[in-house]
Amino acid sequence: xxxxxxxxxxxxxxxxxxxxxxxxxxxxxxxxxxxxxxxxxxxxxxxxxxxxxxxxxxxxxxxxxxxxxxxxxxxxxxxxxxxxxxxxxxxxxxxxxxxxxxxxxxxxxxxxxxxxxxxxxxxxxxxxxxxxxxxxxxxxxxxxxxxxxxxxxxxxxxxxxxxxxxxxxxxxxxxxxxxxxxxxxxxxxxxxxxxxxxxxxxxxxxxxxxxxxxxxxxxxxxxxxxxxxxxxxxxxxxxxxxxxxxxxxxxxxxxxxxxxxxxxxxxxxxxxxxxxxxxxxxxxxxxxxxxxxxxxxxxxxxxxxxxxxxxxxxxxxxxxxxx
Amino acid sequence: xxxxxxxxxxxxxxxxxxxxxxxxxxxxxxxxxxxxxxxxxxxxxxxxxxxxxxxxxxxxxxxxxxxxxxxxxxxxxxxxxxxxxxxxxxxxxxxxxxxxxxxxxxxxxxxxxxxxxxxxxxxxxxxxxxxxxxxxxxxxxxxxxxxxxxxxxxxxxxxxxxxxxxxxxxxxxxxxxxxxxxxxxxxxxxxxxxxxxxxxxxxxxxxxxxxxxxxxxxxxxxxxxxxxxxxxxxxxxxxxxxxxxxxxxxxxxxxxxxxxxxxxxxxxxxxxxxxxxxxxxxxxxxxxxxxxxxxxxxxxxxxxxxxxxxxxxxxxxxxxxxxxxxxx
Numbered sequence: 113x114x115x116x117x118x119x120x121x122x123x124x125x126x127x128x129x130x131x132x133x134x135x136x137x138x139x140x141x142x143x144x145x146x147x148x149x150x151x152x153x154x155x156x157x158x159x160x161x162x163x164x165x166x167x168x169x170x171x172x173x174x175x176x177x178x179x180x181x182x183x184x185x186x187x188x189x190x191x192x193x194x195x196x197x198x199x200x201x202x203x204x205x206x207x208x209x210x211x212x213x214x215x216x217x218x219x220x221x222x223x224x225x226x227x228x229x230x231x232x233x234x235x236x237x238x239x240x241x242x243x244x245x246x247x248x249x250x251x252x253x254x255x256x257x258x259x260x261x262x263x264x265x266x267x268x269x270x271x272x273x274x275x276x277x278x279x280x281x282x283x284x285x286x287x288x289x290x291x292x293x294x295x296x297x298x299x300x301x302x303x304x305x306x307x308x309x310x311x312x313x314x315x316x317x318x319x320x321x322x323x324x325x326x327x328x329x330x331x332x333x334x335x336x337x338x339x340x341x342x343x344x345x346x347x348x349x350x351x352x353x354x355x356x357x358x359x360x361x362x363x364x365x366x367x368x369x370x371x372x373x374x375x376x377x378x379x380x381x382x383x384x385x386x387x388x389x390x391x392x393x394x395x396x397x398x399x400x401x402x403x404x405x406x407x408x409x410x411x412x413x414x415x416x417x418x419x420x421x422x423x424x425x426x427x428x429x430x431x432x433x434x435x
Numbered sequence: 436x437x438x439x440x441x442x443x444x445x446x447x448x449x450x451x452x453x454x455x456x457x458x459x460x461x462x463x464x465x466x467x468x469x470x471x472x473x474x475x476x477x478x479x480x481x482x483x484x485x486x487x488x489x490x491x492x493x494x495x496x497x498x499x500x501x502x503x504x505x506x507x508x509x510x511x512x513x514x515x516x517x518x519x520x521x522x523x524x525x526x527x528x529x530x531x532x533x534x535x536x537x538x539x540x541x542x543x544x545x546x547x548x549x550x551x552x553x554x555x556x557x558x559x560x561x562x563x564x565x566x567x568x569x570x571x572x573x574x575x576x577x578x579x580x581x582x583x584x585x586x587x588x589x590x591x592x593x594x595x596x597x598x599x600x601x602x603x604x605x606x607x608x609x610x611x612x613x614x615x616x617x618x619x620x621x622x623x624x625x626x627x628x629x630x631x632x633x634x635x636x637x638x639x640x641x642x643x644x645x646x647x648x649x650x651x652x653x654x655x656x657x658x659x660x661x662x663x664x665x666x667x668x669x670x671x672x673x674x675x676x677x678x679x680x681x682x683x684x685x686x687x688x689x690x691x692x693x694x695x696x697x698x699x700x701x702x703x704x705x706x707x708x709x710x711x712x713x714x715x716x717x718x719x720x721x722x723x724x725x726x727x728x729x730x731x732x733x734x735x736x737x738x739x740x741x742x743x744x745x746x747x748x749x750x751x752x753x754x755x756x757x758x759x760x761x762x763x
Binding site: 165 | 487491552711714746
């Protein structure tokens with residue numbers, strides 16, 4: 113795919129204007145403790161402090177507010193067991209239109225309650241990708257709602273990229289930017305923004321070794337979907353789409369992977385040093401630094417902390433004795 | 436060794452605070468003010484997240500201001516303070532950033548992690564028993580220290596630095612009806628209260644303490660500085676002293692509208708709620724203001740609850756927030 117068919121900085125700047133009134137400009141935090149441990153200067157963009165506790169509020173809001181009035185009044189639909197469902201429900205409520213959220217019956221109770229609280233109309237389905245997609249198609253056929261895909265949607269990708277625009281403004285000149293890779297929506301938007309503003313900045317994507325489709329696909333120069341997933345990072349279990357893979361190929365300098373123990377250790381270190389909650393998926397880029405998977409010695413490094421939705425009664429380091 | 440008489444207390448003026456704000460802008464984080472999304476039926480509460488400062492506490496504001504005001508000669512001699520907690524970290528951090536030597540008088544029983552953090556920030560530590568540290572706090576002097584003392588609360592410029600937070604609060608919450616901050620030494624409340632009363636006196640300013648250590652509340656009721664007779668140690672170690680120091684009473688009284696008290700259980704629940712809804716870690720003192728707001732002690736809002744810090748051991752935090760939130 114030629115470069116001029118990809119997302120542009122102008123798309124991301126337009127998204128920023130569109131979603132400005134509805135999202136938070138999240139802070140960029142620093143820690144002398146983490147800097148000393150890494151031998152680098154680290155700048156953490158705290159999307160865990162975004163509305164609904166994740167960057168997903170950005171992309172969903174951009175998608176919902178990009179619809180014409182005629183499209184919007186029939187509502188929007190998506191399938192999600194996590195943060196994207198909440199983000200779509202919130203954005204639809206802000207626009208005053210219905211949100212149809214398809215969730216697996218096994219979805220975590222707090223996530224279901226959050227979608228309900230935000231006014232989402234939930235349809236439960238079986239816990240397979242096929243069931244989710246079929247149920248969503250059915251809901252769309254019945255309602256005329258517009259699908260807001262969690263990542264394979266240019267408006268969603270552009271919205272997610274606005275987090276990187278703010279990071280580049282609020283941190284000094286960055287040598288490296290790291291973000292996690294799930295379906296690839298965030299990294300497509302963020303790498304587009306970073307490379308347009310400062311081409312010399314290295315952009316590195318990080319994913320769990322147990323969900324490493326991006327690393328395999330990047331190495332092979334062709335899309336290799338996941339067949340098996342094993343990771344605590346529940347936000348990173350999706351496979352890339354052809355479009356997000358095209359953005360990664362064109363705009364990302366390297367893809368690193370990290371193991372499960374490193375993710376949990378990184379999550380705990382971030383809680384201790386920054387005093388913010390991060391979910392396992394959000395700890396993945398810092399895990400790559402801590403585990404020596406990326407070289408950041410002496411550099412200024414931007415890291416997008418993607419979300420902070422965790423079950424406080426099931427923390428991965430809580431032993432039975434502490435419960 | 437006899438301490439020289441202390442300069443009389445004077446009000447913290449708006450120009451002192453505005454000048455401080457400019458001086459410290461490159462060192463501190465302009466922290467976010469976020470609405471706590473509790474759903475219908477709850478007061479409008481917004482959290483001023485000072486736990487996100489680089490040292491995870493508001494004390495960096497005052498420390499950065501005091502260090503920035505040193506003359507060349509004073510910079511060369513260095514600064515010292517008395518604290519094993521957030522003030523010590525704040526002064527050490529600000530001094531390191533300014534390239535100024537720093538010594539900290541600490542209580543020898545302070546947690547190792549806090550001492551280690553100050554050493555990593557380049558501070559030289561002097562370990563003393565509690566009584567010796569308390570005497571140094573009261574006398575503003577300690578044998579062998581020859582640099583400039585940055586007192587952890589009774590210092591005009593230190594407090595003016597904290598006042599910068601009040602300016603940010605009024606900018607980000609122009610509709611605020613009340614602001615609540617924890618009372619330990621009284622510096623936070625004096626600084627924030629001075630800014631707010633100068634700009635918008637109709638906004639109520641409340642101090643809050645844990646029920647186990649509430650000398651400000653007792654003093655407020657009595658109309659003068661008092662001791663708290665039944666003082667007990669608790670996980671709320673960053674607020675609630677044994678007494679209100681008369682000079683701090685003189686500073687606080689004109690800019691504070693009321694004294695609030697919350698239980699340790701209410702505080703613990705506020706910590707859990709903040710983790711769930713705002714995704715941040717507050718230390719005990721940092722959760723007092725939210726606990727008071729949730730208990731309806733500061734009216735219907737909009738209420739700004741200052742989350743003063745987040746420095747506590749993670750295992751202790753997890754232990755405190757364990758278990759379901761049954762009721763608010």
